[in-house]
Amino acid sequence: MLQAENITKRYADNKVLRGVSLRVDRGEVVAVIGPSGSGKSTLLRCLIDLERVDGGRIMVGGETLVDSQAGGYAGKAALRRVILKMGFVFQSFNLFPHLTVLRNVTEAQERVLKRSKREARERAMEVLDKVGLSDKASEYPYMLSGGQQQRVAIARALAMDPQMLCFDEPTSALDPLLTMEVLRVIKGLAEEDRTMLVVTHEMAFAREVADRVVFMKEGTVRCEGTPEEVFDHPEVRAFSSQAPKP
Amino acid sequence: MKYFNNPDRLVSLLWQLWQGLGVTMSLFGFTLLFSLPLGLALALLRMSRHKALRLPVQLFILVMRGTPLILQVFTVYFVLPMIFGAAFERLTAVVIAFVMNYAAYFAEIYRGGVQAVPVGQREAAHVLGFARSQAFMRIILPQVIKRIVLPVSNEVITLVKDTALVTAVGMVELYRVARNAASTVGSLEPLFIAGAVYLLINAVVSFLFNRVNRYFSYYQG
Numbered sequence: 197m198l199q200a201e202n203i204t205k206r207y208a209d210n211k212v213l214r215g216v217s218l219r220v221d222r223g224e225v226v227a228v229i230g231p232s233g234s235g236k237s238t239l240l241r242c243l244i245d246l247e248r249v250d251g252g253r254i255m256v257g258g259e260t261l262v263d264s265q266a267g268g269y270a271g272k273a274a275l276r277r278v279i280l281k282m283g284f285v286f287q288s289f290n291l292f293p294h295l296t297v298l299r300n301v302t303e304a305q306e307r308v309l310k311r312s313k314r315e316a317r318e319r320a321m322e323v324l325d326k327v328g329l330s331d332k333a334s335e336y337p338y339m340l341s342g343g344q345q346q347r348v349a350i351a352r353a354l355a356m357d358p359q360m361l362c363f364d365e366p367t368s369a370l371d372p373l374l375t376m377e378v379l380r381v382i383k384g385l386a387e388e389d390r391t392m393l394v395v396t397h398e399m400a401f402a403r404e405v406a407d408r409v410v411f412m413k414e415g416t417v418r419c420e421g422t423p424e425e426v427f428d429h430p431e432v433r434a435f436s437s438q439a440p441k442p
Numbered sequence: 443m444k445y446f447n448n449p450d451r452l453v454s455l456l457w458q459l460w461q462g463l464g465v466t467m468s469l470f471g472f473t474l475l476f477s478l479p480l481g482l483a484l485a486l487l488r489m490s491r492h493k494a495l496r497l498p499v500q501l502f503i504l505v506m507r508g509t510p511l512i513l514q515v516f517t518v519y520f521v522l523p524m525i526f527g528a529a530f531e532r533l534t535a536v537v538i539a540f541v542m543n544y545a546a547y548f549a550e551i552y553r554g555g556v557q558a559v560p561v562g563q564r565e566a567a568h569v570l571g572f573a574r575s576q577a578f579m580r581i582i583l584p585q586v587i588k589r590i591v592l593p594v595s596n597e598v599i600t601l602v603k604d605t606a607l608v609t610a611v612g613m614v615e616l617y618r619v620a621r622n623a624a625s626t627v628g629s630l631e632p633l634f635i636a637g638a639v640y641l642l643i644n645a646v647v648s649f650l651f652n653r654v655n656r657y658f659s660y661y662q663g
Contacts, residue, residue: 244568244569245568246568246569247563247628270584276571277569279569279571280571282569283569284568284569286562286565287601288562288565290469290560290562290563290565291566292563292566293585293661293662293663294584294585294588302569303581304567304570304571304572307572307576307580308570308571308572308576309571336660336661336662337661337663338661338662338663353569353570356570356571
């Protein structure tokens with residue numbers, strides 16, 4: 197589904213990604229863990245063209261986003277196809293504050309996918325129901341708790357029917373209670389055999405939900421494998437024992 | 443009290459002020475009508491990724507904000523005809539100068555408003571597949587409007603009072619009518635009446651902007 201090979205990225209003198217490769221197969225849930233500043237989020241942001249890589253190759257669902265060996269970035273139309281294959285959930289939710297919950301979920305369906313108002317609304321109510329917020333459809337984002345806002349953001353991504361979901365530290369802005377409610381929703385999605393890539397600091401969650409865990413440090417992948425293998429790696433053990441327990 | 447105890451004279455003065463007010467309001471109306479959208483165009487150019495678009499606009503804004511409005515009015519009214527031969531009608535010339543000046547200020551207000559919208563909004567629009575222009579029109583601009591209502595109201599209120607500057611090129615508008623009457627009769631009363639009219643206009647402007655501001659309070663952030 198997703199293949200990233202030998203990605204490099206630097207900001208001035210700071211080499212954020214030093215040749216990272218990552219692969220996510222269809223139906224697989226991959227968790228990326230690692231200390232802050234290890235490049236996890238940057239990697240994720242490169243995959244959906246929020247950041248541009250300096251080198252490497254990214255393929256999503258058979259479509260090439262970038263290949264530094266062969267022509268660099270894809271054209272506008274191909275970029276758009278790649279972006280629409282992926283749903284993206286931010287750490288800071290980024291709901292549109294001037295739109296109701298419902299319109300947050302319908303706007304892109306109507307404007308980008310050209311769905312009819314009715315169709316968009318029906319799909320929106322479906323996904324809002326899935327995240328347990330269909331009763332908040334007519335409220336504005338500021339009226340919701342952080343956990344509810346993040347669930348709306350997940351619904352907004354789902355409504356576009358992406359082939360793959362990316363989560364960029366989806367619970368890092370939430371307190372433990374709200375974290376639980378969001379993780380429950382993400383776990384529910386994982387159980388539907390969706391293809392998901394989750395950057396997270398929630399070790400217990402990664403261990404429980406991920407099919408495969410990738411541990412990143414200093415812009416490289418230090419180890420990857422099943423949760424058992426990775427959490428047994430000495431470097432990961434040193435890292436996760438410092439992390440606060442849930 | 444040369445006016446308030448002489449009803450005929452007062453009525454005649456009010457009639458003249460009313461006519462002057464017509465000129466003042468056309469200048470005010472035309473300036474807003476053209477400078478508000480022109481300011482948006484300038485703001486977009488000012489934020490362009492291309493230097494060739496950005497730098498000329500930056501220079502234009504510097505000059506428009508950095509020199510006296512009255513000098514700009516003189517330039518359009520007296521200097522441009524010398525260069526191009528044909529002279530503008532007085533109101534046209536004055537409106538052109540005012541529009542350029544106010545558009546420069548509005549452009550910077552808009553630019554500030556756009557920059558105040560968190561970058562995450564643009565990113566969210568991007569990952570949902572919005573094209574840049576769609577994202578701007580549907581997501582960014584509505585949030586910009588909420589943020590610029592109060593700074594724009596400042597400019598609009600200033601504009602009401604700046605219209606009095608055009609007496610410098612001989613236009614007879616509200617302030618000029620009052621000043622003429624004041625010097626003819628030897629009384630400050632007409633000027634205070636004119637002052638009250640400006641105040642009244644700005645009371646209405648303030649009221650309207652407060653309404654707009656309150657309208658946008660339906661959401662936060």
